[in-house]
Amino acid sequence: MAEKIKITINDKEVEAVKDSTLLQAVRAAGEKVPTLCHHKDLAPDGNCRLCICEIEEAQGHKRIVTSCNYPVREPIKVWTHSEKVVKHRKLLAEMYLSRWPSARPVKAVAKTCGVTETRFRGDHTDDKEEACILCGRCVRACEEFVIEDIVNFAGRSMHRQVTMPFGEVDPHCIGCSSCAYVCPTGAIKIVDDLNHPADAVKIRNAGMKINAEMARLDPLQNRMRQVGTGNIVDVMDQYDILPVMNYKFGSHPEAKKIYCDVFRNNYWTQNQCDGCWLGCSMACAKATEPFELKTGPYKGQKVIVDGPEYETIAGAANMGCFDPEFAIEYNFYCDTYGIDTISFSTCTAFVMEAFEAGQITTEHTGGLELKFGHTAAALELLHQMAKGEGFGVDVGQGIRWLKKKWVAEYGADERFLQDIGMEVKGLEVSEYVTKESLAQQGGYSMAVKGPQHDESWLIFMDMVNNQIPTFEDKAEALYYFPLWRTWFGLFGLCKIIWNDVVPADNYREKDANKVPGHVRSYFRYVEGMLGIDDMSEEKMLEQSARVYNLQRIICRLLGYGHRKDDYPPYRMMGPVTAEEYESRQDRYDKQLKELVKVDPTAKSSAEKVKILRQYREDQYEQMMDVVYKRKGWTRGGIPTLARLKELGIDLPELVEIVRPYQE
Amino acid sequence: MITVNSKELPWLPGMTVADVLKAMNYSYALIAVSVNDQFIARDDYDTFVVEDEADVKALHICHGG
Ligand code: SF4
Ligand code: SF4
Ligand code: SF4
Ligand code: FES
Numbered sequence: 022m023a024e025k026i027k028i029t030i031n032d033k034e035v036e037a038v039k040d041s042t043l044l045q046a047v048r049a050a051g052e053k054v055p056t057l058c059h060h061k062d063l064a065p066d067g068n069c070r071l072c073i074c075e076i077e078e079a080q081g082h083k084r085i086v087t088s089c090n091y092p093v094r095e096p097i098k099v100w101t102h103s104e105k106v107v108k109h110r111k112l113l114a115e116m117y118l119s120r121w122p123s124a125r126p127v128k129a130v131a132k133t134c135g136v137t138e139t140r141f142r143g144d145h146t147d148d149k150e151e152a153c154i155l156c157g158r159c160v161r162a163c164e165e166f167v168i169e170d171i172v173n174f175a176g177r178s179m180h181r182q183v184t185m186p187f188g189e190v191d192p193h194c195i196g197c198s199s200c201a202y203v204c205p206t207g208a209i210k211i212v213d214d215l216n217h218p219a220d221a222v223k224i225r226n227a228g229m230k231i232n233a234e235m236a237r238l239d240p241l242q243n244r245m246r247q248v249g250t251g252n253i254v255d256v257m258d259q260y261d262i263l264p265v266m267n268y269k270f271g272s273h274p275e276a277k278k279i280y281c282d283v284f285r286n287n288y289w290t291q292n293q294c295d296g297c298w299l300g301c302s303m304a305c306a307k308a309t310e311p312f313e314l315k316t317g318p319y320k321g322q323k324v325i326v327d328g329p330e331y332e333t334i335a336g337a338a339n340m341g342c343f344d345p346e347f348a349i350e351y352n353f354y355c356d357t358y359g360i361d362t363i364s365f366s367t368c369t370a371f372v373m374e375a376f377e378a379g380q381i382t383t384e385h386t387g388g389l390e391l392k393f394g395h396t397a398a399a400l401e402l403l404h405q406m407a408k409g410e411g412f413g414v415d416v417g418q419g420i421r422w423l424k425k426k427w428v429a430e431y432g433a434d435e436r437f438l439q440d441i442g443m444e445v446k447g448l449e450v451s452e453y454v455t456k457e458s459l460a461q462q463g464g465y466s467m468a469v470k471g472p473q474h475d476e477s478w479l480i481f482m483d484m485v486n487n488q489i490p491t492f493e494d495k496a497e498a499l500y501y502f503p504l505w506r507t508w509f510g511l512f513g514l515c516k517i518i519w520n521d522v523v524p525a526d527n528y529r530e531k532d533a534n535k536v537p538g539h540v541r542s543y544f545r546y547v548e549g550m551l552g553i554d555d556m557s558e559e560k561m562l563e564q565s566a567r568v569y570n571l572q573r574i575i576c577r578l579l580g581y582g583h584r585k586d587d588y589p590p591y592r593m594m595g596p597v598t599a600e601e602y603e604s605r606q607d608r609y610d611k612q613l614k615e616l617v618k619v620d621p622t623a624k625s626s627a628e629k630v631k632i633l634r635q636y637r638e639d640q641y642e643q644m645m646d647v648v649y650k651r652k653g654w655t656r657g658g659i660p661t662l663a664r665l666k667e668l669g670i671d672l673p674e675l676v677e678i679v680r681p682y683q684e
Numbered sequence: 685m686i687t688v689n690s691k692e693l694p695w696l697p698g699m700t701v702a703d704v705l706k707a708m709n710y711s712y713a714l715i716a717v718s719v720n721d722q723f724i725a726r727d728d729y730d731t732f733v734v735e736d737e738a739d740v741k742a743l744h745i746c747h748g749g
Pocket of ligand 2: 153154155156157158159160183206207208209
């Protein structure tokens with residue numbers, strides 16, 4: 022909440038935001054004050070003293086303060102150009118000019134103080150145009166943007182200089198170029214001879230916006246630097262979309278035990294274990310170290326664990342295991358064995374539900390009590406998978422395979438397994454509950470690579486914001502976002518900095534969900550890399566659509582690219598069981614009344630499950646038609662010849678594949 | 685009665701933007717709020733009073749994923 026305070030500046034009364042700096046207040050009032058060490062994206066430092074003003078505090082006490090770091094807290098009187106101030110500033114300007122007579126910012130600032138000549142002469146004059154004027158901006162940028170201490174001051178008085186430790190190139194410098202960006206004189210230069218971008222400065226200027234946002238906004242937004250994607254666990258639990266017990270529920274009272282700050286306060290010890298992009302100031306990757314393993318071949322050993330991140334922690338909830346150390350342990354062994362944590366947790370959650378429902382028993386699991394929350398049994402299953410022993414051999418084949426075997430050999434209920442087996446196209450679903458977001462059901466199920474959210478994540482837009490109510494709206498989102506996200510892949514760029522921190526003024530943009538400011542930065546980056554200057558949304562969509570449609574054709578070649586392959590299991594769409602229905606009865610009853618126009622009173626839960634299901638499945642069918650059309654596909658889900666032609670990819674070998682399926 | 689993201693919410697006299705977010709259980713960090721198409725700065729959530737019949741949008745920008 023912004024409290025306002027009345028202050029007078031040069032005898033004019035104005036309002037200032039409490040705790041803003043005096044410099045901000047003065048500038049907001051339209052007055053000019055010279056600065057040298059100040060930079061809008063950095064914390065104020067007060068070292069050049071050029072921004073001084075004279076103030077009178079409530080007690081009538083007058084003094085000179087540096088305005089860039091003086092917080093406005095009481096109704097003061099301010100003079101930006103009192104006699105004293107002007108005299109001081111002139112003196113300072115002369116001193117700076119004597120030491121750095123050719124540095125452009127010094128000359129400019131001296132001029133605004135009315136100084137062009139200096140009376141002082143010293144032995145330490147550095148008259149290079151690109152002299153370091155010791156403003157310290159680079160030191161602060163390194164500290165604030167990337168939490169590093171690579172460049173710093175060394176030496177005293179006249180020998181003071183900015184350098185890296187021991188005057189050598191520090192291998193810990195991530196090359197983010199933040200220091201060069203804020204340097205007012207050009208004393209620090211980017212020498213990029215690693216991959217020869219066409220225009221390194223263009224890239225730097227685009228990238229630097231993110232660095233500043235990470236320093237200023239991230240702590241107030243998603244805290245990616247502190248907790249990485251782990252922050253999503255808390256959000257999903259609070260919005261009822263955290264997968265709990267094979268996606269039956271979207272939240273759980275015990276989920277607090279695996280909230281991100283539990284990991285932050287007790288387990289995570291370092292950033293950047295992934296060794297992601299050099300120079301990434303977000304550094305969202307987290308690692309746990311040391312962690313003593315409790316099971317498996319490395320039991321008792323202390324290890325470094327790369328994670329856990331959101332999907333892995335949410336996967337633990339999906340298995341009903343609200344134990345942070347379990348999440349870390351299964352994370353470690355999945356990584357060590359080369360098993361994907363999402364596939365493991367989703368598959369094991371399915372096995373657990375089937376076990377609890379009596380579809381399989383200890384007879385089939387080799388004695389493993391695979392109930393929700395049984396961490397020891399889950400870990401034993403994981404070790405068996407890796408060793409190729411026991412029940413682990415079967416589970417390692419994935420949900421699709423298990424369903425077939427259990428129906429054929431154990432007489433399990435085919436329809437039930439189909440409903441609760443969270444896979445599409447044979448791939449296990451990633452860790453979000455999509456029951457209340459029709460668009461995301463499509464986002465998962467129509468994704469060419471299978472149900473991962475790499476193509477689109479529309480749950481908030483759809484379910485919380487109600488921004489895409491019609492089938493056409495949903496289709497537009499399912500057209501744009503998969504193409505935009507495919508584009509990251511084309512250029513090998515990380516997606517996280519697109520929308521895990523957003524510009525302060527993003528909310529003013531028309532399509533705020535697209536985070537247009539960041540889309541523009543990505544375009545500038547690619548332009549700077551390639552030496553082009555015409556990246557646009559249209560061009561991006563076209564580049565992506567070529568690859569995306571090619572992927573869909575490959576999908577067809579692999580036997581998955583038809584309409585029949587794009588259906589979700591019902592658990593993804595709504596409550597399968599009466600237990601599930603009853604757990605959110607108010608919500609579903611309301612929908613029956615308002616959307617389906619059916620009176621839920623006096624109906625059994627089983628009946629209501631059935632009616633809701635008919636409605637939701639019908640909605641999905643209708644949406645599919647509109648989405649396929651928007652993507653330029655036939656009703657059967659195959660790219661049309663016209664679309665291939667339009668994209669310039671109507672190559673004979675591709676046409677041959679899709680031609681038989683044109684309607 | 686006011687609408688929040690097209691859903692109805694009972695109106696209470698003196699209700700602020702912060703109260704509306706709380707009533708909706710909107711705890712997310714990346715929310716942009718508008719009341720009758722006027723954007724409300726985060727700093728004003730505690731003081732901006734929402735009138736009856738207002739159309740409130742609390743836009744959640746997705747992340748993660
Ligand atoms: S390039 Fe980045 S990490 Fe290296 S010294 Fe400059 S600010 Fe620090
Ligand atoms: S190198 Fe540049 S930014 Fe760093 S202290 Fe010197 S002039 Fe300032
Ligand atoms: S934001 Fe992207 S590049 Fe940076 S650490 Fe995270 S995943 Fe790696
Ligand atoms: S700008 Fe305030 S001390 Fe340098």
